[in-house]
Amino acid sequence: MRRSGRPSPRGRRPQQDMGTPDSLGMTPLGRKTAETGINFTSTTRFSRGLTFIRTHTLFGQSPARRIIPQTSLLQENADPQKIAFLLRKQWTLYSVTPMYKFSYGNLKEYSRLLSAFVAAEKQKGLAVEVGNDLGIKVTLSALLGLKGTDQDQAAILVQIASRSQLPVENAEDRVVWSGWFCCVSGDDFLENVPEDFTCLSLFLANGAESYTTIVGTWFQKTFDCCFSRLTISPLNLAWMAAMWTGCEVDSHMAATELVFSVPCLPQTLDISYAIHPEDAKALWDTVQKTPGEVTQEEVNLFMDCLYSHFHRHFKIHLSATRLVKVSTSIASAHCDGTIKILHSKHLIGVLMLLTELAISQIQ
């Protein structure tokens, strides 16, 4: 089905047969031997076993350009209260392979099964008192309105709430853990997915790590999917910094802050570089040529400008360090795979980017 990424083939091939002294540096492509003369242009077609469906996401690459949709608003049927619940929280990111035989009609059934599973896992190793109700309630619900295109699957919200121990009536359940699956504009990348599979490639979790593992295990066992932590490379963080600085924010703009980690010292040094949001936006506006589209060169230019400004003042080459965290008015992301989204207006845009990263990780 999907193959894991491979390093670029170009670099490896010339050196394949150089090990033995007798070999004449032959590869399957250059089949001429030294005796028959020098051949500079080889016209043999080398058929490779692997064909890459999306050439722009070969291992380690990022696309040359990304489109920022201008009208990426939430769909009309979004529940503002639920959406507000998603904002301003720190979410840990996971990428999920397509789930087998997941049905939106059975959400109540899944809630029941998952509750039982969570209760059982929590009680493992504890002396069980008969009749002691741990008071864990799990609900699965659909999150409407988080779709980029109509082919996207609806998002699912999973919440673990502990039942209130107070004897008072209408005591509210306290939510101890939340997680949600979504996939925004993933259909460009997920062609040829067979039926019976539901693609909800991005999973965001907030709460205790133990609950995340339990829920993840249940989903993996029930739907034969695979969860893996989504890390964000410095290259993608630079994209985020550039794209999010360029977004229009009506209310109060927070400073754009970049955190770099210097690798070589015995204790790693963290450098935090904060830029006034209007200055950062002004710089990005001079760099970006086509509104609605961001290219790799523009991102590089933006980051180089920031680096050279820093170098002029502090004589430190930030390009030799590693970018670990980006915070803008829209959202903040850390390379370990955590994100915090601050504005509902740009929620879809951020999710679209994260979905793309999740899908490229599972491919």
Place this chain on the structure above:
Amino acid sequence: MSLVRPFDKLPTLNSAALLLVGTDEKQQQQLAEAILKEKKTFKINIHVATSLPLPAERDHIRPRIDLIAFLINIQSKYSLRNVEASLPHVDANFFLGKVCFLITGVGRMNHCSVEMNAVRKLGNLYCSPVIFCELDSEGIRVATAQRLVRMLQICAGHVPGISALFFSSLMKNSIDE
């Protein structure tokens, strides 16, 4: 004037010289030690530099350079910029097989700051092989050292019948055609 030229000096008998250019000195040391540990039939001189041009004062005692390996650390954009700034100081005749790009740090792709397209374009532009390796891993370091020794042997002309010009013909990628 301050160019590194391939043929302006006479070769020394049964020896070859390799020039490693890169910002990470520790990696260069590791690679140089791995190369010197290899079994070989000729003497190897390894010269190490952080950037070109090489200082002109010691030029007369420097041997003829047979192979230049530019080290680019994929976790540091600065190393790519440094290599790009050093390339104009290399004479054009070197790019007939006597230059190669060594991309290090590919073992941890989630720390990469250099995009693969840029690296590939560099290899295309300068018609030189691009070798990916991870010098922190012992096995790959030894394998890379072996490859470099072999390339150096060919570039210095120690292998009869093959010259460095062959490297360009081995680099064609049929996917792009």
